Amino acid sequence: xxxxxxxxxxxxxxxxxxxxxxxxxxxxxxxxxxxxxxxxxxxxxxxxxxxxxxxxxxxxxxxxxxxxxxxxxxxxxxxxxxxxxxxxxxxxxxxxxxxxxxxxxxxxxxxxxxxxxxxxxxxxxxxxxxxxxxxxxxxxxxxxxxxxxxxxxxxxxxxxxxxxxxxxxxxxxxxxxxxxxxxxxxxxxxxxxxxxxxxxxxxxxxxxxxxxxxxxxxxxxxxxxxxxxxxxxxxxxxxxxxxxxxxxxxxxxxxxxxxxxxxxxxxxxx
Amino acid sequence: xxxxxxxxxxxxxxxxxxxxxxxxxxxxxxxxxxxxxxxxxxxxxxxxxxxxxxxxxxxxxxxxxxxxxxxxxxxxxxxxxxxxxxxxxxxxxxxxxxxxxxxxxxxxxxxxxxxxxxxxxxxxxxxxxxxxxxxxxxxxxxxxxxxxxxxxxxxxxxxxxxxxxxxxxxxxxxxxxxxxxxxxxxxxxxxxxxxxxxxxxxxxxxxxxxxxxxxxxxxxxxxxxxxxxxxxxxxxxxxxxxxxxxxxxxxxxxxxxxxxxxxxxxxxxxxxxxxxxxxxxxxxxxxxxxxxx
Numbered sequence: 001x002x003x004x005x006x007x008x009x010x011x012x013x014x015x016x017x018x019x020x021x022x023x024x025x026x027x028x029x030x031x032x033x034x035x036x037x038x039x040x041x042x043x044x045x046x047x048x049x050x051x052x053x054x055x056x057x058x059x060x061x062x063x064x065x066x067x068x069x070x071x072x073x074x075x076x077x078x079x080x081x082x083x084x085x086x087x088x089x090x091x092x093x094x095x096x097x098x099x100x101x102x103x104x105x106x107x108x109x110x111x112x113x114x115x116x117x118x119x120x121x122x123x124x125x126x127x128x129x130x131x132x133x134x135x136x137x138x139x140x141x142x143x144x145x146x147x148x149x150x151x152x153x154x155x156x157x158x159x160x161x162x163x164x165x166x167x168x169x170x171x172x173x174x175x176x177x178x179x180x181x182x183x184x185x186x187x188x189x190x191x192x193x194x195x196x197x198x199x200x201x202x203x204x205x206x207x208x209x210x211x212x213x214x215x216x217x218x219x220x221x222x223x224x225x226x227x228x229x230x231x232x233x234x235x236x237x238x239x240x241x242x243x244x245x246x247x248x249x250x251x252x253x254x255x256x257x258x259x260x261x262x263x264x265x266x267x268x269x270x
Numbered sequence: 271x272x273x274x275x276x277x278x279x280x281x282x283x284x285x286x287x288x289x290x291x292x293x294x295x296x297x298x299x300x301x302x303x304x305x306x307x308x309x310x311x312x313x314x315x316x317x318x319x320x321x322x323x324x325x326x327x328x329x330x331x332x333x334x335x336x337x338x339x340x341x342x343x344x345x346x347x348x349x350x351x352x353x354x355x356x357x358x359x360x361x362x363x364x365x366x367x368x369x370x371x372x373x374x375x376x377x378x379x380x381x382x383x384x385x386x387x388x389x390x391x392x393x394x395x396x397x398x399x400x401x402x403x404x405x406x407x408x409x410x411x412x413x414x415x416x417x418x419x420x421x422x423x424x425x426x427x428x429x430x431x432x433x434x435x436x437x438x439x440x441x442x443x444x445x446x447x448x449x450x451x452x453x454x455x456x457x458x459x460x461x462x463x464x465x466x467x468x469x470x471x472x473x474x475x476x477x478x479x480x481x482x483x484x485x486x487x488x489x490x491x492x493x494x495x496x497x498x499x500x501x502x503x504x505x506x507x508x509x510x511x512x513x514x515x516x517x518x519x520x521x522x523x524x525x526x527x528x529x530x531x532x533x534x535x536x537x538x539x540x541x542x543x544x545x546x547x548x549x550x551x552x553x554x555x556x557x558x559x560x561x562x563x
Contacts (some may be wrong), residue, residue, distance in 0.1 A: 077384075077404070077406060078383065078529065078532075079383075079529055079533060080385060081533065083383065083384065083385050084385055092404075093384050093385075093387075093402070093404035094404045094405050094425055096404065097404040097405055097425075098425070139546075139550070140550055141550050141553055144553075144554075144556045145556050178406075178408075181408075181410050181411045182407070182410065182420075186411050186416075186518075187518075190411065190518035190521065191520060193520060193521065193524045194520045194523055194524050194528060197528035197529065197532060200532055201528070201532045201535055204532060204535055204536055204539070205535055205539055208539035208540055208542075209539075209543065211543075212543035212546070212547070216543070216547050216552060217543075217546070217547065217552050217553060218552060218553050219552055219554060219555060220555055231555065233555045233556065234555045236556075237553070237555045238553070238555075255556060255557070258557050259557040262557045
């Protein structure tokens with residue numbers, strides 16, 4: 001490249017201030033309010049948007065840690081093929097059995113807090129139904145940019161969220177009889193085993209998709225859950241309506257402008 | 271190991287036949303319990319506690335002769351006492367020696383997730399190996415006879431071993447040795463079954479118990495402890511002995527359907543995500559080169 005890159009949006013440095021009033025916008029969180037105590041501000045650089053404020057990130061990773069601990073300790077007890085591999089990680093079979101319900105309780109409580117944090121953003125809308133109808137197009141990357149109606153979360157994310165919420169509830173309800181089999185009795189335990197397993201199957205399937213989408217499948221997404229921010233380009237690519245809400249700008253117009261700039265730069269380079 | 275594999279067949283320089291030869295004529299062992307001649311003396315309970323070296327424990331008095339309401343982790347053998355009013359208005363004791371039934375298809379073993387915590391010997395004895403037990407109590411729920419009990423202190427589950435240590439040495443279980451009336455007998459399954467059938471026939475034909483019969487429930491593949499009952503049509507009268515003991519269908523589904531399906535999912539979902547990346551690739555931020563944070 002002959003001209004030095006002014007920034008990651010490919011804009012000339014001189015235009016930056018005029019094009020993007022970053023100082024004000026960058027402090028905004030998903031619901032348009034300024035992040036509490038301005039903590040997110042420290043992490044935000046120019047042309048970034050705060051996607052997940054600190055409390056959301058902490059909550060997410062608390063959920064994740066408890067989930068993984070529950071998953072592994074549960075799998076150890078769940079399958080004879082995994083028993084010998086995994087139980088030593090938790091200090092042997094009896095310790096695995098002792099810890100699993102506590103890990104799971106931690107998961108359920110942390111996730112309940114996440115539900116309280118997110119239930120408004122996760123409310124299902126007709127746009128999400130519309131999004132689900134074109135799931136094939138999403139999976140096959142038919143369009144490079146998401147349709148303009150996609151807000152802070154898309155239909156798939158909401159589906160995953162509510163699947164986990166329902167599964168967590170099933171896990172809790174079926175887990176208690178397995179934790180205290182003598183109190184709940186044989187019949188309740190017999191049903192619980194199956195419910196617990198089905199919840200595990202559903203949750204596990206979603207978990208794989210979640211990890212993949214959050215890392216490999218969408219560059220830039222992982223950063224939103226670690227340092228909390230995403231680039232503006234990330235926002236108009238994956239969540240155009242959120243981009244509009246957060247910045248007050250038109251995602252399509254900004255995308256077109258960025259594309260034009262990129263083409264112009266490519267011509268210049270030639 | 272009480273498996274019978276170390277049963278001596280020949281001895282060098284030994285006069286006469288090998289002691290114990292022929293004991294393993296048939297592998298399946300069985301304890302025979304004739305409830306009709308049990309006198310409720312509890313010698314078997316004491317013998318069990320003694321042989322298995324368990325401390326004597328406090329008993330519960332609840333207006334019966336029964337030592338405890340149920341078997342306990344350190345009390346594996348319990349005579350249940352039930353007062354039964356017969357059709358003619360007279361009362362009779364129904365006394366049954368309650369302990370592990372050593373099912374041919376053991377629900378405890380089926381439910382247990384811990385490698386090697388429950389074993390079934392070729393002679394039919396189902397034995398708990400406490401050093402491998404993780405205290406999850408799946409066996410408690412899996413047992414149709416409500417037998418395994420958790421020691422809350424050690425978080426290990428215990429139950430009657432059918433004196434596998436004695437049987438492995440060619441001896442009868444301690445309870446059988448202690449029984450003064452001949453209510454308890456021990457031998458091969460075939461012999462005990464034949465003896466029980468003969469006794470039931472006698473009870474029906476001679477003693478006037480028209481419903482007498484043998485309790486050897488087929489729903490768990492038969493048991494290695496069998497009862498002769500005055501009234502085999504109503505085993506519930508004998509301290510709640512189930513007429514049709516069952517391992518819940520959900521256990522079979524859980525073990526043979528749900529587990530493999532989930533493991534397959536785990537096995538294939540990760541590669542599926544990986545190959546989606548290979549085939550379809552990531553959703554890059556647009557336009558290309560617009561960058562990431």
